[in-house]
Amino acid sequence: MILLQVVVGGLLLGAVYALFSSGLTLIWGMMNFINFAHGEFVMLGMYAALLAVLWIGGGPVVFGLAAALGLFLLGVIVYFALIREVMRGPMLAQILSTFGLALLLRYAAFWIFSPNFITLPHTALAGTINLAGILISIPQLVAGLAAAVLATLMHVALMRTAVGSQLRAVAEDRTAAMLMGIRPDRMQALAWGLAAASAGIAGALMAISFPFSPAVGETFALTAFVVVTLGGFGSVPGAMLAGLIVGLIQALSAYWFGPIYKDVVVYGLFVALLWLRPQGLLGTA
């Protein structure tokens, strides 16, 4: 019974991983670019939720939207102020730009919010429900389900809407898309906004049930790297599947080997993947 409970908890957290990793893989698909500050975007989503609760009040819908909106704006600003220029530069500039941004955001958060762990003051969500003998905490259930719905919505929007096809067109062939009258610049800015917003909501959802500090971003960035590699770079459905798998592996290794080793197992999996199947589960070489 406890094992089943661990599995459910892992899958619910995995759904949140799937949500923020979808953002990272979307940007990779669009422009072959890895955002090293993606974990910091998740962390900022947590603090955006905190500020929204303190200043506006209201439930998860309010602070979820606030985190999404705030991070969407940040993503668009980062694209226009930084990414658009460094894309033309050498590899050094591409990687160091977001690596430096990650440091800047992390230590600015240290400075503003202090390095201590905090929790959201109080939310409408609390308690556990008993599903056929399995105890599930309501905040985690809500976070997992909301993340699963949002990640699926993102995938459907990419596949079924006009803007989604334009995004995919730019990812497929930038020049051809331009000849069809699509502005790649706008689409890439939109992708950065969406990616940051997905990270922001994911952060807000995790903030409901877990305490957080400015340092948590690095772990989330690495988790997203593993998820995106496992799912196949640029594949949103792959990231969704891989997110659930990574959440499950983490929960099981924490249960079997102890909580310190949950990240060790996941990062080890990453190195193994690089050796054995760098194209991921759903990717092609």
Place this chain on the structure above:
Amino acid sequence: MRWGWLALAAMLLAYPWLVAGSASGAFLQDMGALVLLAAIGAAAWNVLGGYAGQISVGHAMFFGAGAYMPLLVYQHWQLPPLLGMPLGVAASLVVAIIIGFPTFRLSGHYFSMATIAVAELVRIVVGNWDFLGAAIGLQGPATARGWYDFVFRSAVPYYYLFLGVLALLLLVTWQMQRSRLGYYLRAVRAGERAARSLGVPVRRYKLYALMLSAGFTSLAGSLYALKTGFVDPDSGLGILVSVQMIIIAALGGAGTLLGPLLGAMILVPLQTATNTWLGGSGSGLTYIVYGGVIVLIARFEPGGLVELWHRQATARLMRRGEARHAA
């Protein structure tokens, strides 16, 4: 040009002796040693990041391997720390192959991601392993049992030791620049597909650069351990160790011979000064500034200060030429 080199060498050799007379002589000598140590780390990173264009954001793992091994052999078997140095280099080379072999087939982003993931993995494992001191860390000999322990009260012996290693590293880098390896690496940096189509064995040469870089980074870690006699997961393997190497190399000029030394000469005194003025509370602020500086370099001047200086000098020469032409 040759005079410039001689002047630089003379200045570096005479520095401890020049500052010895001043009121804060010991402090300045210590800072000089720290500048050289930081320059060794950054120059080692530069071989891979600057010349080959493969950006490691986890070089702390090689530094840490070099820092842990000397103190490990001392703590467990009372051996001279110096004997741990080759072990650190060996461990670094093994890790370098584990990361480099699979990722160098793929786009450069995979290598960067793998370096940060493995560095974090190593930090967590070491931080929980009692044999390696866990969270507390390892200590070196407090007092020297003989010269072979390399424990000195003054910073001057360390200064000259570091200077010797830096000179060796810069000599190797300079030789590399002019050799087949150097040309191949620059071709890889400029365009990997083009290099491969011209018959450059890209993957093998990137691995050579990584191993050279990892080996010297490990030496830097060993020298650090010899001087401070202490290492823990944060000071040996933390992400800020990697950040320090990156920012110094990028600020001075990635892919240039003297860029790392220039970067260290600027950054280390600045760091010491801000720590003194702002006290312990200032350290967080320092890293905000580091992050900002890295972003600005990437955005505006990926070539660093050396590149900026070259451009200015060329512009000045051009202007002078035009003036002569007009007259």
